[in-house]
Amino acid sequence: MASWDDSVGLEPNTVPLMLPHDPREHFRGEPLVELRGAEVAVLGAGSVGGFASAALAGAGVGRLLLADKERLSEDNLRRHLATQPGRAKARLVAQQLRRRFSGVQVRAEQFCFLDRPERLRKLIAAAEIALVATDNEPTKYLVNDMLFTLRKPAVFAGVYGGGWGAEVILVDPEAGTACYGCAANAVGRLGVVIDQGPAYVLQRASTRPADSPATNGHDHRAHGNGSSGRSSGQTAEPGAELNGSLTPHTGRTNDWIQAGLIGVATAANLAADLMVAWLQARRGWHRALRAFQSAEDVSVWQFAIRRVPVWDLGPWELRKLAVRGNPACPQSCAPPPRPDDPPARDPALRISADSGAPHDDSPAHTGRPHSSCRLLHAPADCRCKAA
Amino acid sequence: MTGNARAMLSDLRPELVRRILWEKPAVEAKFPGRFRLMVGSRGLPAWDGSVPVEGRDYPLRVTYPGAYPGLPPVLTTTLGLPPNCPHIWNRFGSESTICWLAPDASDPRRRWDPQRHTAATAMHAAQRWFQALLVWITLGVWPVPDAYDMDT
Numbered sequence: 001m002a003s004w005d006d007s008v009g010l011e012p013n014t015v016p017l018m019l020p021h022d023p024r025e026h027f028r029g030e031p032l033v034e035l036r037g038a039e040v041a042v043l044g045a046g047s048v049g050g051f052a053s054a055a056l057a058g059a060g061v062g063r064l065l066l067a068d069k070e071r072l073s074e075d076n077l078r079r080h081l082a083t084q085p086g087r088a089k090a091r092l093v094a095q096q097l098r099r100r101f102s103g104v105q106v107r108a109e110q111f112c113f114l115d116r117p118e119r120l121r122k123l124i125a126a127a128e129i130a131l132v133a134t135d136n137e138p139t140k141y142l143v144n145d146m147l148f149t150l151r152k153p154a155v156f157a158g159v160y161g162g163g164w165g166a167e168v169i170l171v172d173p174e175a176g177t178a179c180y181g182c183a184a185n186a187v188g189r190l191g192v193v194i195d196q197g198p199a200y201v202l203q204r205a206s207t208r209p210a211d212s213p214a215t216n217g218h219d220h221r222a223h224g225n226g227s228s229g230r231s232s233g234q235t236a237e238p239g240a241e242l243n244g245s246l247t248p249h250t251g252r253t254n255d256w257i258q259a260g261l262i263g264v265a266t267a268a269n270l271a272a273d274l275m276v277a278w279l280q281a282r283r284g285w286h287r288a289l290r291a292f293q294s295a296e297d298v299s300v301w302q303f304a305i306r307r308v309p310v311w312d313l314g315p316w317e318l319r320k321l322a323v324r325g326n327p328a329c330p331q332s333c334a335p336p337p338r339p340d341d342p343p344a345r346d347p348a349l350r351i352s353a354d355s356g357a358p359h360d361d362s363p364a365h366t367g368r369p370h371s372s373c374r375l376l377h378a379p380a381d382c383r384c385k386a387a
Numbered sequence: 388m389t390g391n392a393r394a395m396l397s398d399l400r401p402e403l404v405r406r407i408l409w410e411k412p413a414v415e416a417k418f419p420g421r422f423r424l425m426v427g428s429r430g431l432p433a434w435d436g437s438v439p440v441e442g443r444d445y446p447l448r449v450t451y452p453g454a455y456p457g458l459p460p461v462l463t464t465t466l467g468l469p470p471n472c473p474h475i476w477n478r479f480g481s482e483s484t485i486c487w488l489a490p491d492a493s494d495p496r497r498r499w500d501p502q503r504h505t506a507a508t509a510m511h512a513a514q515r516w517f518q519a520l521l522v523w524i525t526l527g528v529w530p531v532p533d534a535y536d537m538d539t
Contacts, residue, residue, distance in 0.1 A: 114457060146400075192498055192501065326502070330406060
């Protein structure tokens with residue numbers, strides 16, 4: 001049972017329940033951290049964003065700002081909270097939330113983040129924390145940039161590995177975490193695919209040769225952003241393509257199968273739980289966030305439901321990753337050097353010496369887990385306890 | 388930087404300004420004295436100048452899109468190009484947009500990487516593009532793949 005020392009002077013049963021069917025009444029032994037005043041921006045009201053919004057509302061978050069440019073399609077139905085194809089996703093999710101949680105205030109906007117970056121910036125500035133559940137990397141990098149001028153935190157959530165891997169990344173400039181770019185590089189996602197393919201689809205095993213380039217463990221077309229990205233190294237589940245309810249997304253009928261609600265819900269709940277823990281920590285109750293992080297610098301969580309080869313993880317495995325920012329990072333997210341750090345190369349000199357781009361060859365960017373502790377850094381830099 | 392450029396920067400998103408200022412040393416180091424920061428026709432910040440190729444200067448404008456650095460810079464040239472010139476994204480009046488990135492490149496080295504790449508990277512890619520253009524005009528063959536290998 002939580003110690004009352006962990007709370008901010010809260011007594012049990014004194015915080016009024018705000019909802020007709022408040023789930024918190026089943027946890028009266030725990031301190032109730034009031035989140036009614038919390039305001040969260042949900043960028044991307046797709047599968048992950050939709051379910052994460054419901055989880056946040058259910059946890060007591062009082063104000064949600066939802067934004068997405070898309071309308072719900074038939075293909076989305078098998079994994080989306082909303083049920084009316086043809087209408088704006090953000091508005092549909094908002095309707096669902098208002099229907100289920102009478103105490104929550106929800107605002108919905110429909111616009112393209114890349115076309116209207118100033119409007120996106122206002123959303124992030126208005127919120128206490130943002131959930132980035134978009135299905136494209138360009139938006140994530142755009143948001144990443146904004147977080148460091150606004151000094152706002154965000155949780156980036158995505159589904160990977162053909163829909164069987166959930167990943168969340170916490171970016172908190174005030175806490176000194178690595179930025180999204182450094183974290184993405186650390187887990188092996190280099191660069192931005194500008195024009196991504198369909199949602200995390202699995203190719204039929206029969207249509208892809210065994211030695212297809214797509215089975216390369218570092219094929220980063222497997223960007224399961226939100227619900228998007230091709231599979232990397234995943235073959236179709238036996239029998240999965242026989243499900244008559246599956247609707248191919250790309251128009252290439254009989255070639256691609258979409259993964260479903262299991263991975264989506266996992267990523268959504270992982271992200272929502274992390275955000276609730278962060279909000280609680282901001283209000284004085286740190287236990288949940290400490291349990292999440294368990295070690296300094298942990299800001300990336302990967303959970304594999306099935307085997308995710310590109311992560312070398314699963315089934316049913318959770319990995320926590322500590323990522324340090326690159327000294328040459330454009331966001332300057334790298335922490336101050338420690339006394340035993342190797343000498344840093346002057347980024348300005350590196351810029352002038354090459355094609356114009358700073359290089360990211362710091363230990364955080366090796367992209368391969370250290371075998372002793374499974375964190376992504378070179379063995380010489382390991383300061384962790386061996387697993 | 389011109390006075391107009393300074394005024395223009397004050398109207399931009401702060402993070403875009405910070406990014407441009409971060410990239411400025413790279414541009415000036417790689418192409419000293421060749422580019423100036425200005426406001427493009429659509430009100431977007433851009434580097435305007437030329438890149439040297441085989442002893443000749445080729446005009447180039449590197450425009451920052453509104454969503455930069457999530458999206459890569461746009462490269463345009465006012466150089467008169469043959470109507471059938473390959474690897475042109477589109478043409479508008481006398482301006483042609485160079486195709487320098489494969490949108491869905493599977494090879495990470497051929498992708499835009501906001502953590503590492505700058506306008507100077509795009510300028511170097513344009514230099515390579517113009518070199519390829521010369522080969523194509525001479526031999527009728529485009530000598531390199533579409534997408535620029537960012538690590539060359």
